[in-house]
Every structure is written in C-alpha cells, then in structure tokens.
Amino acid sequence: MTLFPLTVRGAQTVRRGRVLVGPVDLDLTGAGATVVMGPNGSGKTTLLRLLHGAARLTAGQIKWASDEGYARTQQGFVFQRPVMLRRTVLENLMYPLRMRGVGKADAQLQAREWGERVGLADLLDRAAPHLSGGEQQKLALARAMITQPQVLFLDEPTAALDGRATREIEAVLHAAKASGMQLILSTHDLGQAKRLADEVVFMLHGRVHEHSTARNFFDAPKSLQARAFLRGDIVE
Known part of the structure; x- marks a missing residue:
C-alpha cells in the first residue's frame, strides 16, 4: 500500500493566535526527494512537522493515499538536533x-x-x-530508517556537520532514494539541495511560494523572492 499522492488543502497551524504556517495547498507524488527551502522563519520546519503529524492541524486537510493509521507507521523523522x-x-x-x-x-x-x-x-x-555530532546524526538517521519507512522527513540533517560527515550522510540519503524511499527535507545548504532535490518547495512567510521541479527552480525561478534567495540576498 502506498502513501502517495499526498494531498494538502488549506492546511494551517496556529499557536497562541499566531499563524505559523498556512494556508498551504500542496500535492506531492512521492518521486525522489522534495527539498523545502526558504529564509529563516519562513516555516520550513513547521511544514515538515505538520505533514508528519507532529504539529497540530488547526484548519484544512492533509490526506495520504492510505488510511491515517497505516500512514503513521510508514514515516520516520530526523530532527536537526537528534535525541539520543x-x-x-x-x-x-x-x-x-x-x-x-x-x-x-x-x-x-x-x-x-x-x-x-x-x-x-x-x-x-x-x-x-x-558520540560526536556527526556520529549522533548518523545514528538518528539509521534509527529512523531501520524500520524501512516509505517516507523520511529530515529537518536540516547536516546543518552543524563538517564536510566529511555531510558527505557520508548524503551518501546514505542517495541510497535511500535509490531504494524507493521518499525524502522530504529542509535545508539551508544550496549545494545540498542541488545534490539531492528532485523537486523544491520554496517557503516564504509561512506559505508555499513556489513548487516545481528542482531543474526549473534552480534554472528559472518564477518569483523575484526566489531569485533573490538563490543569489544569497536577504529576503523579507
């Protein structure tokens, strides 16, 4: 039984009267790696948590192709700061x-x-x-993947790691992709996004600003904000 497509309609999460993410409309087909990008505070982590079910859905709908109970058993999540x-x-x-x-x-x-x-x-x-930071992140990754979930969420999985540890973790992620596992990850690392992404979701102010194939996003982004982000400019 497959989890995809994942259909998101009007999804929103609110905390203490403040909208953190939403409303979001999104369709994910489950092909390869979806990389969520955007400036700090744009809602990347919250979107991942919302899709995973770790953040409370206060409006809208998030619907997997399978029933919710089965979908929960087929997901893993790797946090930026792994819990040991x-x-x-x-x-x-x-x-x-x-x-x-x-x-x-x-x-x-x-x-x-x-x-x-x-x-x-x-x-x-x-x-x-x-363990060192890189070793802990590798352990967290293996622990999330050992049950062979259909989809793996990763929040900035190599943000605090050196080049060698990043390379090693990306090798594991490439192997996961090759095995058919769907990756949904956030990253600030433009190089990593280009190395891993099959499609990109660009977040701004808690909303999906662009959603396209990685090639289209990196070669011909549609919005001024996305072009500024890719140049390394400050985007508000």
Whole structure:
C-alpha cells in the first residue's frame, strides 16, 4: 500500500493566535526527494512537522493515499538536533524494532547491519550521548530508517556537520532514494539541495511560494523572492 499522492488543502497551524504556517495547498507524488527551502522563519520546519503529524492541524486537510493509521507507521523523522536514548548505539538502533514487536535476536542483527551501513560498526557498544555530532546524526538517521519507512522527513540533517560527515550522510540519503524511499527535507545548504532535490518547495512567510521541479527552480525561478534567495540576498 502506498502513501502517495499526498494531498494538502488549506492546511494551517496556529499557536497562541499566531499563524505559523498556512494556508498551504500542496500535492506531492512521492518521486525522489522534495527539498523545502526558504529564509529563516519562513516555516520550513513547521511544514515538515505538520505533514508528519507532529504539529497540530488547526484548519484544512492533509490526506495520504492510505488510511491515517497505516500512514503513521510508514514515516520516520530526523530532527536537526537528534535525541539520543541513554543507551548504547546498538540499543538505540534496536529500540524502534523492539517497539514493533521484532524479536531480540533479529533486532540485534538488523541493528548491526545498519550500524555497518552508516559507519558506526566500531561504536555499537558506546553510549549514544557520548558520540560526536556527526556520529549522533548518523545514528538518528539509521534509527529512523531501520524500520524501512516509505517516507523520511529530515529537518536540516547536516546543518552543524563538517564536510566529511555531510558527505557520508548524503551518501546514505542517495541510497535511500535509490531504494524507493521518499525524502522530504529542509535545508539551508544550496549545494545540498542541488545534490539531492528532485523537486523544491520554496517557503516564504509561512506559505508555499513556489513548487516545481528542482531543474526549473534552480534554472528559472518564477518569483523575484526566489531569485533573490538563490543569489544569497536577504529576503523579507
């Protein structure tokens, strides 16, 4: 059963009387990677949380192609600042599988495989909170992907990382794309957006300002604001 297309109509979230995002109309087909871009405060993170169900929908509709219960089991979310369980790397990786009823031996086997896949094979017995920033982000990514969700949300996944860690995480994301996983991520890194995006959602003032293929957005953005953003100008 597929989650896509994802249809968003008039979606809005309000906190303390202030509209954080919306109204938003959006159609996502689930092909490749959708990169959400825009200046600080434009609503990128809130949009991701809204689509994921972590932010309260106060108006409008967000509808997956499948029923809501199934859709929730097929999503993962990687935060900009990963949250580590006070356990070993191996136990962190096993946790989402054990929560889904996977047996201990099978969960441990899959956890070791994913540790190898993201370059943490030598750190499986280390306490996760003692990892470096890049190592924690790789662990958070593996932990979100180990259940093989159809769609993975990522909020600025490499914002605080050096070039080497960024390259390693992008390699994992490219492999995820190749396997058919849909990525929906926000980033300030224009180079990263060009490397990963199949389509771009450009946010401004809490609303979707443009939505197009990556090629069209980077080569011929429609609005003055998007062109200014791509030049590196301040956009208000």
